[in-house]
Amino acid sequence: MADPVRSDPLLVATGISKQFGGVQALFELSFDVGRGEAVGIVGPNGAGKTTLFDCLLGLEALDTGTVVFDGVRIDRLPVWKRSRMGIGRTYQRLELFRGMTVADHLLVAEQAKAGTFRLWRDLLHRGGPTAAELRHVEEVLELVGLADLADRPVDGLGLGHARLVELGRAMMGAPRLLMLDEPSSGLDVAETERLASILRDIRAAQGTSVVLVEHDLRLVESVVDRLCVLNFGRMLASGPVAEVLASPEVRLAYLGTSR
Ligand SMILES: Nc1ncnc2c1ncn2[C@@H]1O[C@H](COP(=O)(O)OP(=O)(O)OP(=O)(O)O)[C@@H](O)[C@H]1O
Ligand SMILES: [Mg+2]
Incomplete structure (x- = not known):
């Protein structure tokens, strides 16, 4: 029976390749994400995970292939257009502004949506946030x-x-697709568990x-519906987490042992 989540995917990348000098970081890779689906991507260092991520976001241009988001081809669109269409992401390196409060960080994100003029005007304190903006900030803080x-x-x-x-x-930005690259790096076990629970x-x-x-x-397992394993720029496996991790091919590539 067709999986209802994946029969009409939100994001479909087909045959994407990306080369850096002599390194083939992605090789004719196809990847999709269903509506409401959470997909984990794992693989050894240098497998191409961040490259795939950057190609989907528009931070890197593709050599070949297409990316379709909600039925619209996006692989030639700049990052900000993809973001406006509903592809959100967190940054691996934190980019926070000293002296600004937690709520202000969210408020600026809210106001940035309304356009540059609003943002600058508010940064210059000529016109405070609206009640609706403050309410939205509170909701997201919660x-x-x-x-x-x-x-x-x-x-x-x-x-x-x-x-x-x-x-x-x-x-x-109320993204329809949220993309996270190594969100647990540097976090301790308790912080990682908290992050997992918030993602759920x-x-x-x-x-x-x-x-x-x-x-x-552990984080991947507790959040995602499906796991993809990349290896040398190719998709080695994709499926339910337990099934994929039990596969001898995956164990050999990822864990260095087939047992
Ligand atoms: N801007 C770049 N210039 C040159 N080579 C690059 C560039 N970005 C990635 N690569 C190479 O492409 C390959 C894939 O790298 P990528 O960063 O996508 O791997 P990764 O799976 O994210 O690895 P990690 O687990 O270490 O984060 C590697 O061989 C890497 O050295
Ligand atoms: Mg990476």
């Missing part, structure tokens, strides 16, 4: 578990909370599709 820290400057935050500010910023909440509350590139298999 969603990412930062309501208690709303008025704290970001400077003093630990990495776990700073990551959540990043996530909150991405969620302000986001999916439950908003039906957001998720692409999660991640080394931490």
Whole structure:
């Protein structure tokens, strides 16, 4: 029987290749994400995970292949257009502004949606945020578990909370597809578990599709519906997490052992 989630996918990448000098980072790779589906991407270092991510976001141009998002071809569109269409992401390197509070970070993300003029005007304090904007900020702070820290400057935050500010910023755009590259890097076990639980909440509350590139298999396992394994720029396996991790081919490539 056809899987209803994947029979009309939200994102479809077909035959994408990307070369850097002599390195074939992606080789005729095809990849899709269903509506509301969460997909994990794992694979050894250098497998092409970040390259795939960057090609989907528009940070890197494709050598070959196509990317279709919600029925529209996007592989020639700039990053900001893809973002406006509903592809959200968090940054691997945190980009937070010293002296600004947690809530202000989300507010700027909200106002940036309305266009540059609004953003600059508000940064110059000529016109405060609207009640609707403040309400939206509160909702998202709640969603990412930062309501208690709303008025704290970001400077003093630990990495776990700073990551959540990043996530909150991405969620302000109400993305239909949320893309995360190694969101657990540098987090301890408790922070990673909290992140996993918030990602599950986001999916439950908003039906957001998720692409999660991640080394931490526990995090991947607890968030995604399907796991893809990349190896040397190719898709080695894709399927339910337990099934994929049990495959001898995957164990050999990813864990260095087939047993
Ligand atoms: N801008 C670049 N210039 C040259 N080579 C690059 C560039 N970006 C990636 N590569 C190469 O492409 C291949 C895939 O890299 P990529 O960063 O996509 O791997 P990855 O799966 O994300 O690895 P990791 O697990 O270490 O993050 C690697 O061989 C890498 O050295
Ligand atoms: Mg990477």
